[in-house]
Amino acid sequence: MSLEKPCKLWPGAIGSRGYGVTWHDGKTVSAHRREYEKHHGPIPKGMVVRHKCDNPPCYEITHLELGTHHQNSMDMVERGRARGGRPHTHSKGFKLVLADLVARGFSNTVIAAEMGCSTTFVQYVRNGGRRTKPDGRTSGSADRH
Numbered sequence: 001m002s003l004e005k006p007c008k009l010w011p012g013a014i015g016s017r018g019y020g021v022t023w024h025d026g027k028t029v030s031a032h033r034r035e036y037e038k039h040h041g042p043i044p045k046g047m048v049v050r051h052k053c054d055n056p057p058c059y060e061i062t063h064l065e066l067g068t069h070h071q072n073s074m075d076m077v078e079r080g081r082a083r084g085g086r087p088h089t090h091s092k093g094f095k096l097v098l099a100d101l102v103a104r105g106f107s108n109t110v111i112a113a114e115m116g117c118s119t120t121f122v123q124y125v126r127n128g129g130r131r132t133k134p135d136g137r138t139s140g141s142a143d144r145h
Helices: 031-040 069-078 092-103 108-115 117-124
Strands: 021-024 027-030 047-052 063-066
Touching: 021 031, 021 117, 027 031, 031 063, 031 117, 047 069, 063 069, 069 092, 092 117, 108 117
Parallel strands: none
Antiparallel strands: 021 027, 047 063
16 A cells, blocks of 8 residues: 555554553553544544554554454455464454354355364354354254254
């Protein structure tokens, strides 16, 4: 992606995940989120501030845009920023991407290979987060005789 302006790197503290951090209203906040709010107002609930430049310490306003967790996770996969090229299996984004593939009708085997997880985990997501019994029934299903 070609950006008109270069990254503006945060000159202050950098957190453990590589993002600039600052102090605001009595708490530590991400510098890029704070910068976005200064220019555009509060970040709506359920939204995240995404970096177009994929550079966590950058706070250049033209490099920042709002998006959903799902969009941010898809960015991670498409741009190779995720752990092993994929988001971590416990992340909200990973489960959203996986659920999207399930909804699009891909098989457990294909999804597991693409996402780097087990077919058992894919089935777990298909079951809405419920484990299955050995006979294939979900643990919440009633016994029928």
